[in-house]
Amino acid sequence: VSREETLRKSFQPERCEAFAGAYTAVRTVSGFKFKKNREAEKQLPDIIDNPVQQIYREDAPAEDFKEKYCRKQTIGIVFSGGPAPGGHNVIAGLFDAARAANPETVIYGFILGPDGVIEGEAVEITPEMVNNYRNTGGFSMIKTGRTKIDTQEKMALSKTTCAKYGLNALVIVGGDDSNTNAAFLAQAMLEDGVQVIGVPKTIDGDIQVRDDEGRVLCAMSFGFHSAARGFARQISNLCTDCSSDVKYWHVCKVMGRVASHLALEVALQTHANITLIGEDLADYVDQRRLDAAEKAGTIDYTAYGMTLRHLSRVICDAIVRRAAVGKNYGVIVIPEGVLEFINEIQVFIIKLNTIIGEYNYTHDTDFHTDFLLLEDKLDYLRRLARRSREEADFSVWNTRDDDLFNDIPPFFQEGLLMERDSHGNFPFSQVETERVIMELVTDYLERLIEQGEYKIGIKNVYYVQTMQKAGMDPDYYGPFLFRNWGQDYLLFHVSMISLKTLTSELTRQGAILDNEKVPGPIEKLFKKSIPKFKTQYHFYGYDGRGNDPTTFDCTYTYNLGMTVFSLIANGATGQMAAIKNLEKGFAKWVPLGIPIAPLMHLEERKGRLELVLEKSLVDVRAPAFQAVKALRAAWLCARSEDDHFRKPAPISLEATTEEDRPLTLTLNAFADE
Numbered sequence: 001v002s003r004e005e006t007l008r009k010s011f012q013p014e015r016c017e018a019f020a021g022a023y024t025a026v027r028t029v030s031g032f033k034f035k036k037n038r039e040a041e042k043q044l045p046d047i048i049d050n051p052v053q054q055i056y057r058e059d060a061p062a063e064d065f066k067e068k069y070c071r072k073q074t075i076g077i078v079f080s081g082g083p084a085p086g087g088h089n090v091i092a093g094l095f096d097a098a099r100a101a102n103p104e105t106v107i108y109g110f111i112l113g114p115d116g117v118i119e120g121e122a123v124e125i126t127p128e129m130v131n132n133y134r135n136t137g138g139f140s141m142i143k144t145g146r147t148k149i150d151t152q153e154k155m156a157l158s159k160t161t162c163a164k165y166g167l168n169a170l171v172i173v174g175g176d177d178s179n180t181n182a183a184f185l186a187q188a189m190l191e192d193g194v195q196v197i198g199v200p201k202t203i204d205g206d207i208q209v210r211d212d213e214g215r216v217l218c219a220m221s222f223g224f225h226s227a228a229r230g231f232a233r234q235i236s237n238l239c240t241d242c243s244s245d246v247k248y249w250h251v252c253k254v255m256g257r258v259a260s261h262l263a264l265e266v267a268l269q270t271h272a273n274i275t276l277i278g279e280d281l282a283d284y285v286d287q288r289r290l291d292a293a294e295k296a297g298t299i300d301y302t303a304y305g306m307t308l309r310h311l312s313r314v315i316c317d318a319i320v321r322r323a324a325v326g327k328n329y330g331v332i333v334i335p336e337g338v339l340e341f342i343n344e345i346q347v348f349i350i351k352l353n354t355i356i357g358e359y360n361y362t363h364d365t366d367f368h369t370d371f372l373l374l375e376d377k378l379d380y381l382r383r384l385a386r387r388s389r390e391e392a393d394f395s396v397w398n399t400r401d402d403d404l405f406n407d408i409p410p411f412f413q414e415g416l417l418m419e420r421d422s423h424g425n426f427p428f429s430q431v432e433t434e435r436v437i438m439e440l441v442t443d444y445l446e447r448l449i450e451q452g453e454y455k456i457g458i459k460n461v462y463y464v465q466t467m468q469k470a471g472m473d474p475d476y477y478g479p480f481l482f483r484n485w486g487q488d489y490l491l492f493h494v495s496m497i498s499l500k501t502l503t504s505e506l507t508r509q510g511a512i513l514d515n516e517k518v519p520g521p522i523e524k525l526f527k528k529s530i531p532k533f534k535t536q537y538h539f540y541g542y543d544g545r546g547n548d549p550t551t552f553d554c555t556y557t558y559n560l561g562m563t564v565f566s567l568i569a570n571g572a573t574g575q576m577a578a579i580k581n582l583e584k585g586f587a588k589w590v591p592l593g594i595p596i597a598p599l600m601h602l603e604e605r606k607g608r609l610e611l612v613l614e615k616s617l618v619d620v621r622a623p624a625f626q627a628v629k630a631l632r633a634a635w636l637c638a639r640s641e642d643d644h645f646r647k648p649a650p651i652s653l654e655a656t657t658e659e660d661r662p663l664t665l666t667l668n669a670f671a672d673e
């Protein structure tokens with residue numbers, strides 16, 4: 001057992017002030033406003049008007065309050081969706097708080113996610129189990145799964161399970177879709193007296209809650225910090241690698257589904273040379289096109305947002321600029337969901353979702369089952385795409401890309417049709433987004449090589465000339481001697497350095513003396529080959545979900561668990577446990593209950609509009625993104641100086657407070673103050 005493992009078992013996270021006493025109570029916090037969706041009002045009538053609740057320490061409870069608070073309870077807990085570091089501490093916090101209130105309270109853990117609830121598979125959580133998993137990553141204690149409780153039948157089975165175990169409360173630890181589940185279960189189980197509480201989990205960082213006026217209630221879901229720190233650490237190692245053997249562009253796809261929060265945090269942590277932020281690409285406006293259209297008295301819709309080809313040009317431009325100073329290496333960070341923000345792909349995905357959805361409603365078998373049996377899959381896809389194109393009217397979006405589907409590589413054509421999960425989410429992690437983009441980049445770089453704009457693969461040429469011959473003043477030009485090292489035409493003035501020294505230095509760098517084509521006043525000519533454009537692909541995703549939690553996530557989740565117990569003990573349902581002021585120091589953290597129903601909106605899933613918890617995307621106006629935008633030219637470092645990479649520390653409970661919370665939170669907090 002490693003030292004870190006031992007430390008994790010005994011580490012006791014700090015408790016918020018609200019949990020310092022024996023009892024907690026809740027008070028309604030007024031002033032927060034939410035625009036409620038009509039459909040949510042209709043489908044969730046009994047929890048839509050829930051208030052925001054603050055948990056506080058109750059030091060003088062009345063006798064009947066004490067009695068209720070300390071009654072024996074039977075609580076079920078389930079992990080739902082992808083693992084996120086800190087989940088075990090939610091259980092630990094809930095367990096410690098519940099057992100402190102009444103040592104006879106029983107907590108059941110449902111096995112393998114919502115399937116465990118539907119099928120009634122659970123284990124009683126014991127002190128030994130909790131102690132074994134304190135402060136550790138993953139969801140291995142009770143496992144997880146992605147099933148959606150979306151039919152009357154599954155709902156009825158879930159109710160039967162709650163009755164079978166005699167539950168008075170059910171806790172759902174999950175992302176946006178799982179908290180959507182929690183809201184529907186809370187509404188349906190009201191009549192059975194089962195309280196349902198959600199917990200905001202996901203490494204993607206896309207559960208952030210603000211009210212309509214932008215006041216932050218929950219700045220970040222748990223697991224984000226640990227995953228981002230893990231990714232950043234490994235990507236920063238690639239920064240070191242590429243600047244050592246100077247031959248690769250490391251292309252790093254980073255998890256996060258649609259939102260680019262993880263990529264943004266990684267950019268701030270590592271200063272990688274190029275980081276794409278999907279939300280930024282969607283925000284792009286081509287001013288020249290707009291101006292031209294205005295002159296012509298028309299409107300050009302293609303001026304808004306970025307196309308796939310345009311994106312590949314942006315990356316090429318950055319690569320060429322580094323190559324111009326001899327840097328044929330670097331690190332590119334690509335969020336896994338970036339293609340959602342590309343005009344034509346987004347329209348495409350929605351249309352295909354509709355076609356798949358329609359197919360499933362009108363056929364006996366499911367689309368993907370039939371698709372797998374097809375002999376000529378590609379032909380079928382093309383026909384689908386034609387139909388999709390006609391319906392989507394691609395010509396409005398981008399006339400040049402109207403044949404997009406035939407343009408994209410076959411593996412991506414099939415990738416677009418991969419099976420959606422039970423919530424209707426597109427499986428971004430399974431699609432090699434980075435290869436789609438980099439194939440276009442490589443094609444375009446080849447064109448630039450032909451045009452002589454990208455100097456890769458051709459010879460670097462060094463001319464050696466005496467200053468006197470060039471008629472230059474050595475005192476003035478001397479300091480510029482090696483300044484432009486790495487550029488393809490470099491003038492060396494041998495009066496400032498001995499020809500022997502210069503020859504051996506150029507030879508050491510791989511240059512070959514070529515005196516046959518010496519032009520005009522040049523005395524010697526050297527040539528040097530630059531290696532080809534080479535890439536290495538990496539995916540940072542599943543590893544981050546299994547990371548051990550940072551001190552921030554250990555503390556956050558332990559307090560979330562205690563918050564869950566306070567909400568249950570105080571009679572709440574349809575609420576999500578949260579901690580306010582995560583972006584500030586621990587002393588300012590305040591445990592809350594946030595109503596889930598008002599956070600829901602209608603979203604396209606499987607070709608239909610469904611009521612789901614609204615995901616939070618990167619706000620391109622917020623300071624975290626603005627900082628990256630302001631610094632990206634410096635991080636691209638298309639100059640001859642060294643790169644400005646940053647080395648984040650590895651995750652360890654022994655580490656001091658450096659980066660004790662996500663940098664994005666720290667930066668965005670400036671805007672909220």
Ligand code: FBP
Nearest residue numbers: 081082175202203204255256257429
């Ligand atoms: P959650 O939304 O359930 O937390 O999942 C997060 C995530 O890790 C995404 O970043 C990723 O796109 C997805 O899960 C991968 O899903 P799967 O585990 O089904 O491959």
